[in-house]
Amino acid sequence: MDYKEINPQIEYYINRRSTPNWIIEDATTHFIDLSYFSSGKALYKVNGEYYEVNQGDLICIPQGSRRSATTDANNPMESFAINFQLYDIKGNDVELPFPLISHIGFSEELLSLYNELTLVWLKKSPGFEIKARALLLMILHHYFKRFYYKINVRNIDSRIQKSIRYILSNLHKPIEVEELATIAGVTTAYFGTLFKKYTGSSVKDYMNKMKISNAENILISGEFSVKDAAYKCGFEDIYYFSKLFKKIKGYPPSKILLDKKMTELAVPAPNSTNESSRSL
Template sequence: MKFFYQDWHFDSELPMKIFSQNDISFHAHCHPEVELIYVESGSLIIGVNEEKRRVSQGNLVVCGSNDIHYFENDGSDSKVIVLIFKPELLGGLRIWPDEFQFTSPYVTSNIETEHVSKLMYSILQENNKKSLNGFAMITKGLLLQLCGMLQRYIPSLPQDKEPLEQRARMQKILSYIEENCCTEITLESIARHFNMDPHHFSRTFKSTLGINFKTYLNTVRISLAEIKLESTEASITDIALECGFSSIRTFNRVYKSLRGRTPSKLRKS
């Protein structure tokens, strides 16, 4: 995903990021980096590939390389620790997991997550000691231990190639939507682009992402519009048209339905 994930600014010596965030919400996306989400408090809905669950305090979600995942905030308070890192930190791997897959990305057992949460907190604390000698080595050691614990205690099975192929196609679809979201895209045109029957495309898209194609397209457009609203002085009308909406009226209606407020309030906040 380009305008959301190109600017992580990973350190060349230690390509990872860890941060704590309240009430996270983000539309479906994927990237080669591994992403671990630990719920510190409250609850939220997280979708990973074809699964979608409410996760609560003490739960962990493991998003492996190129897993399609998203966060939904339905008004519940939540606080999560998010750890994102390049698989190469685990010994030159291109993806992780590589030769196996976890039976589920959702880890809810207190026994399993107790050790993992301690390591997540340790990495988060170490992240504040970047100026100290040995920071990168200690952090990498904690990360290796964390992934080793996940591989040891979370049930897994051999990698199934068929879901990977299906996921790869969906990744291409998501990239296509992002690259062309400002142009006119219809269900029929994108299905034709990927040589799929429109009805099959619609069913596959919704079963994977939890929302229909039109809602997802509007979500991407709104997310891009919000970036422009906060970072440019362009008028709301110009931004609406630049982001693929046919009129300011349509933009206002869609924005309010997805965000619960008008775009003008974002610019005033």
């Protein structure tokens, strides 16, 4: 199925810090139990099978499962546990395509999302349900990348994350590698090696792809010319911009504006049919 329009509804969320005698009583779940373990050990029993979970593990227990659990008294577990319903756009139940248990490891991005969800859930400001649902979708997207889209998920170095945020905030101007290395606090040579390790791309190629994707998005709006889009993405030479755009996207930037114009011409003006009928 297409998971792009899933709609999660959170019933309960907790950053669980278990005591040595913590247990989950044996019962059938009427929700999906998605729990990420940040430390300690626990033993889960799901549908008659036992599963040991450790730090960095994720357990995804489908709705309608028989579940119970205990923790290791000498090493009590800590986890982020979300109990929720999952529907498609038509309101039908959806099952997650995740294994029952898997090892995720440490992820700064994931912990940041869970910590923000904890704050939102406990603070319960007006409309918190919307933000909590959005954060859960971001968490699910992290897992979808790994289990469904089969993307090689790396725990990106915080220095590289910082430089990427800077790139995305400054797509409108030229950026030098030396500038990014300074932000990351490393030498230029080491920064290039580190960046490629975590992104699989050179700094220059990464920046060009982001800038061209940004230009594509600008052109799709129909509000700017090719020249405007080039300048807005830090390119002074429009011919180089057009050549690079075609190399990365496979078509020239002018095609976007042409296609948009053709689409607009093909759409009848409002009330044109009625006016034609009246004239007859």
